[in-house]
Amino acid sequence: MSRPLFVVVSGVTWDGVKGSERQLAEALRAHADVLWADPPVSPATPDRYRGVAGAGRQWHPRLARTGENILRLTPVALPGLTRPGIRATTWPLVRAQLRWALRLVGRTPAAVLGCSPHDVLGRWGPGVVNVLYGTDDWVAGAELMRLDPARVAAEERAALRNADLVLTVSPELADRWRELGADPVLFPNGCDPQAYAEIERRTPIPLPPGFPQPVAGLSGQLSDRIDLALLEAVADRGIGLLLAGPRDPDWQLGRLDALLARENVHHTGPLPHAELLDVLARFDVGLTPYADTRFNRASFPLKTLEYLAAGKPVVSTALPASTRLRAETDQVWLATRPAEFAAAVAEAATAAAPDAVAQRRAVARRYSWAARAAELMELTARCAQPAQVSHRLR
Structure with a gap:
């Protein structure tokens, strides 16, 4: 039987700080193949912010092998990708490039993990488990990132609606998401x-x-x-x-x-x-x-x-x-x-x-990433069963 494919749509570039998302993705390799998607860049993004080694000016998505059982996609968006108006095109373009990568490798994912509130969940057809992986309180962090908290909150609510499985790193975040009608699973960080x-x-x-x-x-x-x-x-x-x-x-x-x-x-x-x-x-x-x-x-x-x-x-x-x-x-x-x-x-x-x-x-x-990866495999397998109750918003 072929290994399942997990798509990890990350909020940080693979070359950045090796945080929760990358460490979980690396631990998943014991169970599945991984397609990692960087945050999108634009041709106008200064090189020092791109996080793509040797990329230069990038006009097309890049798909490269970055380790055993991991492919890395670096999607491209329009210049001004975070500005009003242009922003509406960014995530449709990212999703289109993810579909291009999936066609290229001839695979259908078992699960898609959204590691930010951006619009990537609920768009992959039947049989694909949509997982929202909350490593931080994105609304609380909006001011730190100089983002509009109201917009981030709206994106977060949409992501919760589109998720089959909601994972939260802390009980505090889980409590806030329960107030929004979600049924999150506590999924603390790990280490190696x-x-x-x-x-x-x-x-x-x-x-x-x-x-x-x-x-x-x-x-x-x-x-x-x-x-x-x-x-x-x-x-x-x-x-x-x-x-x-x-x-x-x-x-x-x-x-x-x-x-x-x-x-x-x-x-x-x-x-x-x-x-x-x-x-x-x-x-x-x-x-x-x-x-x-x-x-x-x-x-x-x-x-x-x-x-x-x-x-x-x-x-x-x-x-x-x-x-x-x-x-x-x-x-x-x-x-x-x-x-x-x-x-x-x-x-x-x-x-x-x-x-x-x-x-x-x-x-x-007790907090190993290996245990976290095994738990994620079990949780997504349960969600994939037709009779299993979903973790979507009630």
């Missing part, structure tokens, strides 16, 4: 525990001579998701602060520059995902210093699970996802105010329970 199994054998990235110990580390983008006061408090305490990832050039310009200029703070800038293990190997404590916002409260930070998989203690703000993890292990410290956060980092760095590393990794194993 095996990838971190031999982190002790990695060579930690070098730090400047005399850099203080212990080292508290943050892996990820420096943006307005972060409470900068928490990082400042850690640095004020004299702890070494290692920040690995890109920075939003419009976020806290002078204040962040001042923090990065301190002698006990080191910023690597953007790094390839393949170098993440060398960064985590240098951490004594992993930080999830997220601000208390509606968007963050509905999220499930991947970095927290990755720290635990690497055997590191975690200090996080008291986000609902972190609070739930804290109920599973005392290796997650929770603090909200800057002084308390810095004190928790110092405590976590010196905690020396003999089985602490094993405890952290045991929690991470």
Whole structure:
């Protein structure tokens, strides 16, 4: 029997940050072939925003193999693809290019996963399971992305109506979608525990001579998701602060520059995902210093699970996802105010329970992407059965 085909219409490019969508797609390869669709680009999109290595000016969709059992489609839309008027053409063009790719490979998908509220679900004919995969609260994130929240909310409601199966990363998002009449399945983020199994054998990235110990580390983008006061408090305490990832050039310009200029703070800038293990190997404590916002409260930070998989203690703000993890292990410290956060980092760095590393990794194993992929296969198989009750809006 041939393997099923899953179409993953992503909200982020394959070459971007390796987040939930890509990691789930890679785990799905054990069960199915995957056709990954990048967000559309236009010929007028500046190269630095395209996320397509070596693409140049692109006038036609690109279909390329990007790994075992994964094809990648980069669709093309009209210039000004997000502007009113032009925007109405964007997703019909994307759907047409997806159909072109499916004809080219001679396949009918078993399921289509929409990883954003855009108009890609409910248009693939009988027998195709339409899955809405909610990794974030898109309406709450609209302002962060400089989008119109009302328009995003309308798109979200339409996507919920067209979904046979609705997955949500957190109970908070699930509750909001239930208020809209959906019946979501809780589908938390995961990690790849095996990838971190031999982190002790990695060579930690070098730090400047005399850099203080212990080292508290943050892996990820420096943006307005972060409470900068928490990082400042850690640095004020004299702890070494290692920040690995890109920075939003419009976020806290002078204040962040001042923090990065301190002698006990080191910023690597953007790094390839393949170098993440060398960064985590240098951490004594992993930080999830997220601000208390509606968007963050509905999220499930991947970095927290990755720290635990690497055997590191975690200090996080008291986000609902972190609070739930804290109920599973005392290796997650929770603090909200800057002084308390810095004190928790110092405590976590010196905690020396003999089985602490094993405890952290045991929690991470319960959240593996392999288990998530197997669960998704089971859920879509149930939805594909004619007698099965759908998860569409009532």
